[in-house]
Amino acid sequence: MAEFLFIASSTWHSQWMTLEHSAPRKSIEAALTAGEDPTRKARSLKSLHQLWAEGACIPEVVRPVVARSWSRAGKLGTDIVPLDTSEIRERRQANEELNGLVELFKERLLSLATQAGNQLVISDGQGFVLWVLGPSAVRRRSDGIGFVAGARWRESDVGTNGIGAAMAERAPVQIFGPEHAREEQHNWVCTSAPVMNPATSALIGTITLAGSFRTAHPHSLALVSSVAREAELFLQTEHALKMQKLQLSTQLPEGEYVLVDVQGSIAAAQGYSVGSKLNLPMSMEEGRNWISGLGSIDARRTPGGWLLQRAEGQVSLQLYAGASLQAIVHSPGGATRINLSAKHWQILELLAANPHGVSSAQLATLWPADTPNVTIRAEISRLRSKLRGLIASRPYRIVVPVSSH
Structure with a gap:
């Protein structure tokens, strides 16, 4: 472990000094301080986990990032059912951005992970593990808890874990021993960092170093964070070249x-x-x-x-309550009549009465109190598709002049 930390320090330090000021990042917090005894730390966390698992409030001494994850994820008992080999292959091939970064991750992390008795895990933006690389002994142990290629490790799937917490926080996270929601993961430490596409702000995937909790060290968190940042700068450069090619x-x-x-x-x-x-x-x-x-x-x-x-001329929207409920889009090319359901009419009336926009919560008042959020979002999405480009979000608002008849 000491050899790993020496090599890792020299590797990530030079990268970190170059990359840290390129863009704002959330602050990161390691699970252990340097020199802290992992076994003693795990023992102290076990009682905190037990209190939470038995239904008590989350103790205040729990790290904030873990407390947030426990609150989001809950204690899940869902079986882990991995994708089959062909589905894993399809996901790898479809994710061109992540595919283009795998060699970088292996070059920067795999040798160091192996020396530390860790494995390198690469997952996609939906939380599916696509690559598990490293010592066979570690991989055999991870097989026993379902931490395998094809498994999905979001918080909503397996509770608090490194991959899921990093996805939710959009920041590097280290989850140590009993900070994991599931007891079968309590012998592990998972140090994860999300990789975002700077051009789209989309989550491309997550990189993770995973191994025995006894290998935990704060330098691991700085290392994966540095490599994730390097990957994002690579994507940024690739995007700039793509934009230049498009222009030329x-x-x-x-x-x-x-x-x-x-x-x-x-x-x-x-x-x-x-x-x-x-x-x-x-x-x-x-x-x-x-x-x-x-x-x-x-x-x-x-x-x-x-x-x-x-285009010459402008576009406006008219709400028409005639024989049927309609939205009439007036443009230089003529008028387009779009039939509306009663619910879509209600949404447009609310938006028309609030030109500065309304929140999701305000829109939800148009439905019964027990209506699932997914139902509400789907209905709003359908209306926005009908009136292509005329309704913006965050907040929801009509972006053209609107009148009623």
Whole structure:
């Protein structure tokens, strides 16, 4: 272990000094301080876990990151059923961004993990473990608790654990011994860091060092955090090159325009005051579209993206309660009538009465109190799909002039 820590320190320290100021990060907190006895620490945590498991309030001395996870995850007894080999292979191939980082993770972490008696675990943005690499003895023990390729390790699946907590916190996390929700994981320490795509803020995956709780050390947390940050900077560089290629391959017009990739990241713009990303309509089509922040635009496909130019005229929305409930979208191309359900009409009436927007909680008042949130979100999503680009979120609001008739 001492040899591992010496090598790890020299490796991550030089990376950390270069990377730490590149972007704001949440503060990280190791489970143990340097020199703290892991066995004694595990013994002290066992009684805290027992109090919580028996239904008592979470003791105040529990680390805040663990207390939050215990509150979110609960004590789960669900069986772990891994994906089969073909499903694992499909997930690996579909996740191009994560696939492109595997060699970096192996180069930076696998040798060090092996020397420390740990394994390297790489999971995707949904919490599915896709790669488990390292000493066979450690892997055999992880097989016994279902910590295998194809298993999903979100908090909602297996309770508090390194992968699930890092996903929920969007920050590096070290979960030690009895801080895990399930007792069969109490002999483990899992040190995990999420990997985010800087261009989209999407979670690409999570990297984890996992092994006996006796191998726990605060340097492990700094190491995985450093490697995750390096991976994110690699993705950022790749994205910048992609944007440059998109710009060079597109015949840009004179006058005002915005060039974006298919996710809405901006490669070039002229005459528009825009940030780095646009929220494109879910079903973007060539021709006339409404985009929040740009207004009425004409969209043309380009290899790898869209060229957006200002359309003549503006768009407005009229709520019409005639023989049927309708939303009428007025644009320079004419008027489009969209039939509405009674619930969609109620939502639009509420949005029209609150031009500055309403929260999810305010919208939920339109449903009975016991209505599941997933039902409410699905209904709002369907309405936003009908009125493509006309209803923004956070808060929910209509982004064009609206009137009633």
